[in-house]
Amino acid sequence: MADTFISTRPDTNTSETVPEGQTAKTQIVIKNLSVTYKDDGTRGVTAALQDVNLEIRKGEFISLVGPSGCGKTTLLRVIADLIPSTAGDVFISGLTPREARLEKRFGIVFQNPVLMDWRTIRRNVCLPLELLKMPKPLRTKKVTEMLDLVGLQEFGHHYPCELSGGMQQRVGIARALAIDPKILLMDEPFSALDEFTKEKLHEDLLRIWRQTNKTVVFVTHNIQEAVFLSDRVVVFSPHPGRVTSVVNITLPRPRTAGMKNTVDFTELVAKVRSGFVGV
Amino acid sequence: MQREMKKPVWEKIAASPRTVTVVWVIGLVLVWEAGAFAVEAVKRTPENVLPHLYQILASVFSTKKVTASQTAVQIVIINACVTLGRAGIGFVIGAAAGYVLALCMRLSGAVEKTVFPYLMLVQMIPILGMAPIVLAVTRDIDKSRVIIAAILTFYPVAVNTLAGFKSIEKEKFELFHSYAATTPQIYVKMMIPASVPYLFTGLKISAPMAVTASILVDTLQGGGGLGCMLSQSLKHAMSIYVFWQIVFFSAFVGILSYYGIVLLERIVSPGRRNQTRNAGGAK
Amino acid sequence: MKKIHITNDSVKTVLYPLVFGIILVVLWQTQVLHRLLGADTFTLPLPSRIGSIIADNFGVIMLNVKATVFVALSGLLLGSLFGFILAAIAALSPHWGMGGLTIATAFNAVPIVAVAPIFTNLTKDFSSDPNVRSMFAKTLVVMITCTVSMGINAYRGFTELKPFSLDLMKSYAAGKWTAFFKLRLPNCVPYIFTALRISVPGCVISAMVSEYFAEYIVGVGRQIRESIVLAQYSTAWAYIVVACLVGVGMYVILLFFEHLLLKGRRIK
Numbered sequence: 001m002a003d004t005f006i007s008t009r010p011d012t013n014t015s016e017t018v019p020e021g022q023t024a025k026t027q028i029v030i031k032n033l034s035v036t037y038k039d040d041g042t043r044g045v046t047a048a049l050q051d052v053n054l055e056i057r058k059g060e061f062i063s064l065v066g067p068s069g070c071g072k073t074t075l076l077r078v079i080a081d082l083i084p085s086t087a088g089d090v091f092i093s094g095l096t097p098r099e100a101r102l103e104k105r106f107g108i109v110f111q112n113p114v115l116m117d118w119r120t121i122r123r124n125v126c127l128p129l130e131l132l133k134m135p136k137p138l139r140t141k142k143v144t145e146m147l148d149l150v151g152l153q154e155f156g157h158h159y160p161c162e163l164s165g166g167m168q169q170r171v172g173i174a175r176a177l178a179i180d181p182k183i184l185l186m187d188e189p190f191s192a193l194d195e196f197t198k199e200k201l202h203e204d205l206l207r208i209w210r211q212t213n214k215t216v217v218f219v220t221h222n223i224q225e226a227v228f229l230s231d232r233v234v235v236f237s238p239h240p241g242r243v244t245s246v247v248n249i250t251l252p253r254p255r256t257a258g259m260k261n262t263v264d265f266t267e268l269v270a271k272v273r274s275g276f277v278g279v
Numbered sequence: 280m281q282r283e284m285k286k287p288v289w290e291k292i293a294a295s296p297r298t299v300t301v302v303w304v305i306g307l308v309l310v311w312e313a314g315a316f317a318v319e320a321v322k323r324t325p326e327n328v329l330p331h332l333y334q335i336l337a338s339v340f341s342t343k344k345v346t347a348s349q350t351a352v353q354i355v356i357i358n359a360c361v362t363l364g365r366a367g368i369g370f371v372i373g374a375a376a377g378y379v380l381a382l383c384m385r386l387s388g389a390v391e392k393t394v395f396p397y398l399m400l401v402q403m404i405p406i407l408g409m410a411p412i413v414l415a416v417t418r419d420i421d422k423s424r425v426i427i428a429a430i431l432t433f434y435p436v437a438v439n440t441l442a443g444f445k446s447i448e449k450e451k452f453e454l455f456h457s458y459a460a461t462t463p464q465i466y467v468k469m470m471i472p473a474s475v476p477y478l479f480t481g482l483k484i485s486a487p488m489a490v491t492a493s494i495l496v497d498t499l500q501g502g503g504g505l506g507c508m509l510s511q512s513l514k515h516a517m518s519i520y521v522f523w524q525i526v527f528f529s530a531f532v533g534i535l536s537y538y539g540i541v542l543l544e545r546i547v548s549p550g551r552r553n554q555t556r557n558a559g560g561a562k
Numbered sequence: 563m564k565k566i567h568i569t570n571d572s573v574k575t576v577l578y579p580l581v582f583g584i585i586l587v588v589l590w591q592t593q594v595l596h597r598l599l600g601a602d603t604f605t606l607p608l609p610s611r612i613g614s615i616i617a618d619n620f621g622v623i624m625l626n627v628k629a630t631v632f633v634a635l636s637g638l639l640l641g642s643l644f645g646f647i648l649a650a651i652a653a654l655s656p657h658w659g660m661g662g663l664t665i666a667t668a669f670n671a672v673p674i675v676a677v678a679p680i681f682t683n684l685t686k687d688f689s690s691d692p693n694v695r696s697m698f699a700k701t702l703v704v705m706i707t708c709t710v711s712m713g714i715n716a717y718r719g720f721t722e723l724k725p726f727s728l729d730l731m732k733s734y735a736a737g738k739w740t741a742f743f744k745l746r747l748p749n750c751v752p753y754i755f756t757a758l759r760i761s762v763p764g765c766v767i768s769a770m771v772s773e774y775f776a777e778y779i780v781g782v783g784r785q786i787r788e789s790i791v792l793a794q795y796s797t798a799w800a801y802i803v804v805a806c807l808v809g810v811g812m813y814v815i816l817l818f819f820e821h822l823l824l825k826g827r828r829i830k
Contacts, residue, residue: 118475131460160550
């Protein structure tokens with residue numbers, strides 16, 4: 001029953017035409033994307049993003065790194081259809097961001113967990129499934145599955161105010177994955193947490209990613225975090241916001257905490273760092 | 280090094296916050312009694328001005344009839360039910376109206392722009408002072424009681440609920456947007472539950488006010504109710520102790536109504552702890 | 563002065579309520595409102611009639627307005643001052659001071675209707691002039707609301723400090739009193755205005771209600787009552803309109819001072 005329900009959405013690999021010049025494995029195509037803001041009151045125009053070109057492969061873990069104001073969050077939000085682009089195109093499996101959103105292709109994790117504090121943990125994870133009008137027995141099964149995935153099985157009937165920051169963020173991840181999206185968009189999800197919690201969540205995130213094979217677009221300002229987690233790191237620089245470098249992370253998988261002490265790791269971090277311009 | 284482990288018992292008692300309140304209450308009682316004695320020495324009928332507290336207490340338990348058929352306590356209780364019943368109805372109507380208005384203002388920018396200054400105006404004008412005119416227009420004491428209680432409840436509920444809607448974090452909207460939720464879904468599943476604490480803030484402010492309003496309207500005309508008994512007692516149509524009992528009773532009810540709402544909130548929103556929000560209030 | 567940016571939106575903000583208000587007045591004058599509410603022009607006079615009564619009796623009306631405003635303002639000032647001092651005491655010696663503040667809050671729970679007659683009776687001997695006696699009693703009643711409102715908010719202003727600001731003061735070896743004047747007092751100013759936003763309309767209401775129970779017949783609130791008792795509804799409405807204007811006027815003055823003194827700081 002569960003399978004028939006989910007497969008009412010078209011499968012990426014078979015039912016859509018793949019745009020010319022791209023391999024079947026490309027999932028997100030960003031072409032000449034620009035986003036400009038008109039400032040209210042003054043006659044100024046801010047270029048949040050200028051002429052970005054990027055291709056993201058299916059099942060890839062890609063990080064967008066840069067200081068504040070360099071456009072990385074803007075790019076994520078354009079993909080998520082939270083802000084409109086001013087010029088250029090974004091295609092997610094051939095669909096525009098709006099179409100992809102309406103087809104529920106995304107799971108978003110924000111910097112703060114954005115949990116509904118009047119709902120229990122279970123009901124928070126259940127929320128997107130309710131919006132999807134999934135029948136109740138399926139919902140219950142899916143919620144249990146998600147809570148198991150993030151390791152919060154015993155906390156189903158607690159309220160968000162009873163959980164720590166790290167646990168709340170795990171609920172956020174569980175909720176984002178509940179609708180089985182093809183793409184997980186994460187906007188600095190761990191910046192508000194302490195170092196120890198962060199390390200644990202890195203491990204958990206990589207485990208979940210391996211198990212579920214999602215494409216992950218991860219925004220962060222922490223270079224080490226980006227290098228540790230990703231297959232590729234896209235470096236953004238500000239004024240105007242643009243992509244100045246893309247670094248392939250050649251570290252072997254599965255990643256372990258010990259790798260952070262290796263020379264390879266340090267070199268990659270330096271390579272990413274040198275990709276910034278004007279910072 | 281062994282530290283001193285036990286403080287003397289009396290030190291602990293002195294330090295507790297309960298003691299402070301008890302001391303203050305005792306202090307007040309003493310001041311009252313001193314006043315009562317002072318008044319007794321000067322006046323012929325001191326109980327009209329400031330009776331002793333024990334005298335008031337005695338009148339509660341006495342079975343002497345103060346009117347043709349009822350003791351003081353009976354009068355207070357029967358009329359209290361009348362007054363509070365009407366206050367309650369007005370409270371519920373006002374709260375519902377206030378909430379619906381806040382909802383409409385959130386739904387439609389045009390409605391918000393039109394209504395907002397008038398909402399501000401309602402706060403600035405002395406509604407309680409207009410009680411007599413409401414009575415005159417409606418010519419029905421029951422209806423006017425309900426109407427005034429409703430108006431007084433309406434403003435704090437509307438303003439606080441509106442503040443609640445405005446304070447919902449942007450990311451919640453973005454979350455629902457990413458799930459392509461429909462507008463009714465957004466309202467029912469997110470905005471209305473999120474506004475509940477603010478609704479309760481408004482209710483906490485307006486509960487005592489609704490009671491006050493109901494009593495005030497009583498005083499304007501006959502027809503039963505605490506305020507009516509209050510003014511009759513003042514005019515010596517019955518024992519002055521009815522007046523004093525009503526004074527204490529109404530204070531008690533005012534405080535109780537506030538805590539009643541607090542209790543209701545605990546029942547309705549079990550997941551929220553220790554949250555105070557302030558958007559405005561009025562007596 | 564920044565240039566005011568006139569947008570479509572801000573025009574609508576002013577226009578919509580204005581149009582709504584005008585429509586309301588028109589409905590009133592043309593008696594459509596009466597039909598809707600089931601009222602008659604006797605108990606709900608036409609705006610034109612109200613206007614003419616105000617114009618004709620301006621002197622008397624102003625006399626009453628002065629009485630009400632005097633009571634309201636003196637109650638406001640004295641009550642707020644008293645509340646402020648109570649809050650300061652509570653902030654400086656929290657252990658015992660809090661009790662005082664709690665008791666004051668309890669007083670607030672007693673409805674005006676009960677408090678007003680008590681004070682009227684208590685102050686019967688204050689002076690041989692009934693007008694002065696009544697003023698005193700009324701002022702006391704108004705003071706209660708203002709004391710509580712200012713007390714609670716000023717206390718919050720003294721104690722809700724940004725984290726570590728007290729520690730900062732300690733690191734400069736500043737004493738309790740220095741910390742009070744240089745940290746707590748300036749922090750308190752927005753909260754004072756929060757309190758005033760409640761007590762300014764509140765003091766007008768309290769003044770009007772306390773007039774009902776006072777000995778001496780003066781004041782806007784009392785006149786409303788008296789006019790209704792005598793079935794002079796137009797006069798009553800005239801006083802109501804005046805009362806609204808007083809309430810609005812005082813609030814606007816408050817907002818003006820707030821804007822002046824709180825430049826850039828936010829209301830709490």
